[in-house]
Amino acid sequence: MKRGDAFSVKKLPAQLRESLPAVYVDDWLVSIKYFVDEEESHLKIQEDELCARCEDKPCLYFCPVNVYTLGSDGRIQVAYQACVECGSCRVGCPYDNIEWKLPRGGYGVAYKFG
Ligand code: SF4
Numbered sequence: 338m339k340r341g342d343a344f345s346v347k348k349l350p351a352q353l354r355e356s357l358p359a360v361y362v363d364d365w366l367v368s369i370k371y372f373v374d375e376e377e378s379h380l381k382i383q384e385d386e387l388c389a390r391c392e393d394k395p396c397l398y399f400c401p402v403n404v405y406t407l408g409s410d411g412r413i414q415v416a417y418q419a420c421v422e423c424g425s426c427r428v429g430c431p432y433d434n435i436e437w438k439l440p441r442g443g444y445g446v447a448y449k450f451g
């Protein structure tokens with residue numbers, strides 16, 4: 338898989354694919370309710386310069402809902418509205434370059450179970 342390619346389980350080697358549990362993120366996403374804060378993002382790239390030097394750009398892969406994408410200007414775009422608050426980007430960025438906080442009170446995702 339080349340950098341910038343969209344991730345797909347089908348592209349993984351067969352042995353790895355068969356070892357994965359039968360969990361599909363899309364199935365879980367339908368159970369989420371979003372209360373989007375249109376005025377303030379709770380996610381922020383701190384320094385674009387650092388991203389430019391970040392060779393593997395893991396943020397393009399670890400986010401389960403593809404919040405981070407590479408813009409045509411080469412900068413990382415942040416679609417914070419889709420964030421499901423899993424917290425992966427707090428630990429996944431090798432340069433600690435993503436400012437992450439919970440959405441303001443009353444905003445964010447609500448999970449319903451059962
Ligand atoms: S992983 Fe971090 S430093 Fe690298 S491109 Fe993404 S946000 Fe920037």
Ligand code: SF4
Nearest residue numbers: 400420421423424426
């Ligand atoms: S907290 Fe999770 S869902 Fe939200 S942007 Fe980070 S990796 Fe994506």
